[in-house]
Amino acid sequence: MKRILGTLSTVLFFVGLVFYIIMLFGNDNLLLSNVILSAIGFVLALFAEKGVYKKIGLIGNGLILLIAIIIPFIVTTFFWNTP
Template sequence: MIMKSKLGLPSTILFVFGLVYYIAVLFGNDHFLLAGVILSTLGFILALFAEKGIYKKIGLVGNGIILFITIVIPFIVTTFFWNEP
């Protein structure tokens, strides 16, 4: 129980670092994409196990949005809309 209460803040911190890395990717540095996705994935997993609170919500929503934008949307676009050369 004590450990669960400490997982929300690291999840939020990982969200901030993942967001910084994703912003760097938007400015053209593609080397940070994998690091941003890994940090957001770890933050999302930590937020799933965190105790209820504002940090859990920030971690779930923020990391979820980053993962959605970097993984789900490109998968949908390349699979369904960009399937012809």
């Protein structure tokens, strides 16, 4: 069961990566689905069996969440705060 979680996490990372690339070309509707898929993939990777798929899921989904949520939050909060 844990092996399936790692594989599913990796698949969700690649789907989220494709959604993020499509979003960069102008379709902003996919951002929410991208973040949801990456968050689910990250949580699944936490419970997965140790191995390559777990590492891909953790690092990949973590990077997507970092780029899509954390960096824009930091920029808008601390650097772009003038009215």
